Amino acid sequence: METVRLDGKALAAKKRESIREGVEKFTAKSGFAPGLAVIIVGDNPASHSYVRGKEKACEKAGILSEKQHLSADVSEKELLDMIGHYNEAPHIHGILVQLPLPDHISESKVIEQISADKDVDGFHPISVGRMVTGQKTLLPCTPAGIMEILKAYDITLSGKNAVVLGRSNIVGKPMAQLLLNEHATVTVCHSRTPNMKDLAKSADIVISAIGKPGLVDDTYIKEGAVVIDVGISRLEDGTLTGDVDEAAVQGQAGHLTPVPGGVGPMTITMLLANTLQAAEEQTA
Numbered sequence: 001m002e003t004v005r006l007d008g009k010a011l012a013a014k015k016r017e018s019i020r021e022g023v024e025k026f027t028a029k030s031g032f033a034p035g036l037a038v039i040i041v042g043d044n045p046a047s048h049s050y051v052r053g054k055e056k057a058c059e060k061a062g063i064l065s066e067k068q069h070l071s072a073d074v075s076e077k078e079l080l081d082m083i084g085h086y087n088e089a090p091h092i093h094g095i096l097v098q099l100p101l102p103d104h105i106s107e108s109k110v111i112e113q114i115s116a117d118k119d120v121d122g123f124h125p126i127s128v129g130r131m132v133t134g135q136k137t138l139l140p141c142t143p144a145g146i147m148e149i150l151k152a153y154d155i156t157l158s159g160k161n162a163v164v165l166g167r168s169n170i171v172g173k174p175m176a177q178l179l180l181n182e183h184a185t186v187t188v189c190h191s192r193t194p195n196m197k198d199l200a201k202s203a204d205i206v207i208s209a210i211g212k213p214g215l216v217d218d219t220y221i222k223e224g225a226v227v228i229d230v231g232i233s234r235l236e237d238g239t240l241t242g243d244v245d246e247a248a249v250q251g252q253a254g255h256l257t258p259v260p261g262g263v264g265p266m267t268i269t270m271l272l273a274n275t276l277q278a279a280e281e282q283t284a
């Protein structure tokens with residue numbers, strides 16, 4: 001069967017244009033642009049590259065972005081104080097602290113310090129609680145972007161079997177929850193799951209968020225299944241690759257997101273959407 005490529009990059013371009021128009025309206029009405037504070041700690045090159053992508057996307061959309069680069073040995077208190085400052089800053093509507101953080105800083109303390117209203121990553125326990133109970137909230141960008149891809153390609157979720165590979169707080173768990181909210185039957189697999197391959201092979205939808213290049217081949221995929229690749233690893237030769245062995249599942253999968261050009265561009269798009277939503281809610 002012909003595998004349909006789920007073009008996250010093209011969808012992101014379309015969505016970013018409509019977000020740009022929304023930002024323009026917001027700015028004309030309120031007299032200021034939506035503002036995003038991005039805090040990055042340390043010198044991880046991948047993190048800096050992602051943050052550059054976010055800043056560029058903000059600029060194109062008309063969103064003000066304010067980057068703060070802290071050194072790797074910054075104290076936890078200094079970071080918490082900076083977040084406290086942005087919680088009170090009227091020109092900032094969204095706060096993002098790039099993860100991962102150095103080991104001496106508690107990720108959960110940092111996330112809880114961000115005002116839930118400005119939590120454009122959707123990682124705060126208040127945001128998570130709202131998502132789980134189906135209330136309106138800022139949703140985690142990667143899972144929310146995947147839901148947009150599935151919707152744009154008219155992929156039915158209600159009554160389908162979805163298998164999520166990975167149980168992180170930023171992708172696997174919220175992904176499972178959003179699929180459940182749309183009435184899929186969801187199985188979450190992780191490092192202690194003995195029969196991951198069999199579970200994946202029986203699924204209508206497989207979402208891989210593990211971070212092992214090429215892990216998912218045709219032996220994991222039922223004929224015609226929808227395959228979403230959240231993995232993103234940089235190989236030694238500099239190329240980016242996902243969890244899915246694209247060549248192996250070609251012709252087996254019904255739909256497939258490429259890496260790059262699949263989930264990643266939609267993650268950044270949802271960050272823009274969340275920042276606009278946060279700005280609108282804070283100025284309503």
Ligand SMILES: Nc1nc(=O)c2c([nH]1)NC[C@@H]1CN(c3ccc(C(=O)N[C@@H](CCC(=O)O)C(=O)O)cc3)C=[N+]21
Pocket residue numbers: 049050053096097098099100121141142232240259260261262263264265267268
């Ligand atoms: N607080 C926080 N929020 C995040 O949302 C967050 C984070 N920390 N830490 C790291 C991960 C990773 N992440 C990506 C975003 C965009 C691409 C992306 O645009 N990827 C492009 C390729 C980019 C390239 O060429 O380098 C693509 O897949 O086509 C990838 C990865 C957000 N993250």
